[in-house]
Amino acid sequence: RETYYRDSIAEVELTAIEYNIQQLKQRLDKETDICAVVKADAYGHGDVQVARTALKAGAKSLAVALLDEALKLRKAGIEAPILVMGWTRPQDAAVAAEYNIALTVFQKDWLKEVAGLQSSDPLKLHLKIDTGMGRIGVRTAVELEEVLAVLAETPEFHLEALFTHFATADEEESAYFNEQQERWDEMFSCFKRNWAEDVEIHTSNSATSMRVPERMDHFVRFGISMYGLYPSPHVKKERPIDLKPAFSLSSRLVHVKKIAAGESISYGATYTTEKEEWIGTIPLGYADGWIRKLQGAEVLVDGKRQPIVGRICMDQFMIRLDQEYPIGTKVTLIGKQGDQEISADEIAEHLETINYEIPCMISQRVPRVFQEDGRTVEVRNSLL
Numbered sequence: 052r053e054t055y056y057r058d059s060i061a062e063v064e065l066t067a068i069e070y071n072i073q074q075l076k077q078r079l080d081k082e083t084d085i086c087a088v089v090k091a092d093a094y095g096h097g098d099v100q101v102a103r104t105a106l107k108a109g110a111k112s113l114a115v116a117l118l119d120e121a122l123k124l125r126k127a128g129i130e131a132p133i134l135v136m137g138w139t140r141p142q143d144a145a146v147a148a149e150y151n152i153a154l155t156v157f158q159k160d161w162l163k164e165v166a167g168l169q170s171s172d173p174l175k176l177h178l179k180i181d182t183g184m185g186r187i188g189v190r191t192a193v194e195l196e197e198v199l200a201v202l203a204e205t206p207e208f209h210l211e212a213l214f215t216h217f218a219t220a221d222e223e224e225s226a227y228f229n230e231q232q233e234r235w236d237e238m239f240s241c242f243k244r245n246w247a248e249d250v251e252i253h254t255s256n257s258a259t260s261m262r263v264p265e266r267m268d269h270f271v272r273f274g275i276s277m278y279g280l281y282p283s284p285h286v287k288k289e290r291p292i293d294l295k296p297a298f299s300l301s302s303r304l305v306h307v308k309k310i311a312a313g314e315s316i317s318y319g320a321t322y323t324t325e326k327e328e329w330i331g332t333i334p335l336g337y338a339d340g341w342i343r344k345l346q347g348a349e350v351l352v353d354g355k356r357q358p359i360v361g362r363i364c365m366d367q368f369m370i371r372l373d374q375e376y377p378i379g380t381k382v383t384l385i386g387k388q389g390d391q392e393i394s395a396d397e398i399a400e401h402l403e404t405i406n407y408e409i410p411c412m413i414s415q416r417v418p419r420v421f422q423e424d425g426r427t428v429e430v431r432n433s434l435l
């Protein structure tokens with residue numbers, strides 16, 4: 052079992068991942084499967100461990116952004132279907148075929164280049180339709196027909212699915228979402244006129260799968276809410292299903308001092324005590340992803356909110372304490388203490404960003420401690 056030699060850790064509650072998958076499963080019709088989106092190291096939660104948990108909880112497949120992420124899962128012994136949802140370089144398609152990893156296609160020239168590379172293994176492909184995300188994907192019937200023509204003439208290409216991605220599924224206003232659904236219906240009809248074989252379709256992210264569970268998808272691509280976070284404040288208010296956040300971040304006080312009024316803290320001496328104060332030092336900094344803009348946010352000590360004072364350093368930051376505490380006292384940066392909680396949503400709000408970014412930004416220098424019902428079952432320390 053790996054270990055670690057610092058007091059700052061990210062704890063990932065795998066039971067919460069299972070719970071969240073169960074909540075979605077109960078909402079979907081029984082023939083709609085769940086694809087666990089574990090890209091970006093499972094949104095910072097630990098890709099291999101989350102993938103295993105999700106599959107055990109009933110997810111039938113996995114989705115990542117990069118071929119490298121898919122290969123890491125394969126090398127960890129995961130055999131479930133994996134889709135790379137982003138661009139893969141044509142010269143790397145043969146590696147995907149070798150490891151039975153499905154790729155996303157949306158350019159006829161990409162297909163022609165891959166066909167020319169003569170890989171022997173069949174290559175599984177999902178065709179991406181851009182119905183309004185404006186990122187990657189086929190946008191017109193003409194483009195679609197051209198891609199299908201190349202697919203039809205290349206025996207080693209196996210078209211498994213057609214998919215799209217919604218840009219505003221988590222918003223209150225549904226006009227753009229409806230426009231994308233109309234474009235999807237048009238493109239899907241065009242597809243069926245040009246392709247005889249059945250393929251799977253998948254169009255839903257967390258917001259769509261929770262808010263429109265009756266959508267006809269063979270599977271949904273479940274990301275942010277598998278981790279127990281709602282895709283937006285609006286969906287959090289709607290609360291289509293109950294969720295348990297899986298990610299928490301904690302540390303311990305390593306230094307506590309009482310200083311007189313008029314004393315300054317940290318680089319730039321930007322904070323000066325107005326009266327006699329207790330100051331605590333915490334061994335986490337911007338190299339851990341706890342960025343400098345978090346100055347002024349709060350952490351929990353003894354179940355109480357304590358403000359971050361002075362500039363956050365690369366490896367440490369300081370807080371003002373309401374009283375003296377012993378060295379080693381637990382500090383919660385994301386998570387609960389008693390009836391108090393500092394959520395990823397609160398940190399995101401302080402940073403004027405979205406909750407997706409928060410677990411993703413906690414760097415690999417912070418050990419991931421995997422728990423089941425609060426009991427540590429595995430540790431991943433990227434330094435050792």
Ligand SMILES: Cc1ncc(COP(=O)(O)O)c(CNc2conc2O)c1O
Binds near residue numbers: 255276
């Ligand atoms: C193509 C695709 N499908 C599904 C998902 C899962 O979405 P969810 O996490 O809302 O369930 C994403 C997430 N993509 C991103 C999430 O944040 N930025 C992104 O590009 C995605 O890009």
